[in-house]
Amino acid sequence: MQFLFGFFTRNKELNDFKRQLKNVVGFSPNNIALYKTALSHRSVREGADENNERLEFLGDAVLSSVIAHYLFRKYPYKGEGFLTEMRSKMVNRQKLNEIALKMGLKKITFYNKLDNALKISHIFGNTLEALIGAVYLDKGYAKTQYWVEKYIILPYLFMEDLETIEINIKNKLYGWANKNGKLVDFITMEETVESGRRLFTIAATVDGEVIAQAKGFNKKDAGHQAAVLAIEKLSL
Amino acid sequence: MQFLFGFFTRNKELNDFKRQLKNVVGFSPNNIALYKTALSHRSVREGADENNERLEFLGDAVLSSVIAHYLFRKYPYKGEGFLTEMRSKMVNRQKLNEIALKMGLKKITFYNKLDNALKISHIFGNTLEALIGAVYLDKGYAKTQYWVEKYIILPYLFMEDLETIEINIKNKLYGWANKNGKLVDFITMEETVESGRRLFTIAATVDGEVIAQAKGFNKKDAGHQAAVLAIEKLSL
DSSP: OHHHHHHOSSHHHHHHHHHHHHHHHSSOOSOHHHHHHHTBOTTTOOSTTTSTHHHHHHHHHHHHHHHHHHHHHHOTTOOHHHHHHHHHHHSOHHHHHHHHHHHTHHHHOBOOTTOGGGGGTTHHHHHHHHHHHHHHHHHOHHHHHHHHIIIIIHHHOOHHHHHHHGGGHHHHHHHHHHHHTOOEEEEEEEEEEETTEEEEEEEEEETTEEEEEEEESSHHHHHHHHHHHHHHHTTO | OHHHHHHOSSHHHHHHHHHHHHHHHSSOOSOHHHHHHHTBOTTTOOSTTTSTHHHHHHHHHHHHHHHHHHHHHHOTTOOHHHHHHHHHHHSOHHHHHHHHHHHTHHHHOBOOTTOHHHHTTTHHHHHHHHHHHHHHHHHOHHHHHHHHIIIIIHHHOOHHHHHHHGGGHHHHHHHHHHHTTOOEEEEEEEEEEETTEEEEEEEEEETTEEEEEEEESSHHHHHHHHHHHHHHHTTO
């Protein structure tokens, strides 16, 4: 509690925080200090044990596991390549940041509002991952799994839409290049043998510079995945 | 059970499998069919719902989450960069394959023993991930967490050793290059701003070809991580 009283100067502030937090997450948190850390960007708290970066590391892994299990159940006959691709569409930076904003995380995140660089970054998506880490430590895996499915996947991730994105992803990149006088290309960086199959590393390049690369057991999959990453990176 | 009887032609074979499996994992599995799938490489079962690739996808994520939580607890004052690096040292392909072999997974894995390409790949590490996926579905997260810590981390991952690896990792790469008449270099591929900080992408190159790349909030971390990945890729 010492930590909390150090941060919230008045009891009213603490109560306001609790109420807003409950509104956003939809349940009553036990360990408030944990959520406080999860919602504190390093721009206001430098210490590794005080800002949300460690919890982001944890929450990112927990989210990845929850999503993996969700996809495993939802698509019982799809291969690992499809599952991996769907997950990367669900949990990329851009997407998580959008979800975090829709959930209202911006209102309860503590960050330096004068820092303009933060405005173009994905700090709310990162904060959402940290929040998942806090829920996991506070409530355990099973409840976190239920919470992520009910409050993140169900309302914000439309699986049928995500399934169809794949078709046009390279075209989106070519379209952007065309409009902006850039040259997009896909090149094979490497070809190895993995588990008895050929494994390709394909890079998406813009004007000859490697923007993103990805691996796959065929060039189509790897190229597609590289395009997904490139689009994410270019914030298209 | 139909699946099991289709695979094990005699009851004795099924019982032998159960016994060997129990010896390796250290507990009595409930859903034997699940473990059977986890231990079946695609070289003997083509169907996505019959070989272990889907379970590998799931187990990889669950393992990553368990390791993240373990590191989070073990190093309460270390930052996210350190935790990420430690995890990548713990769960890289080479390491997992070594652990799988020590655990005796080779004996109970079903794969095409005539396929020479499999000998140089990391199929047992992949199988271990699939096995973790099976344990998770069979026993739940909490028991899997306990099992991974007791049967994988404790006996095979010596944290103090892993902590010190970092110091010499670039030297190891330079040493290899020197011996083999190669030229190793580290180049900055990209520099962006992320969460208000500069984010660097550093590539490790061998004779001008990009072998691996990594991101970091300073060049040292990113370069180090690129070296770790390059060493893994080159199987040094």
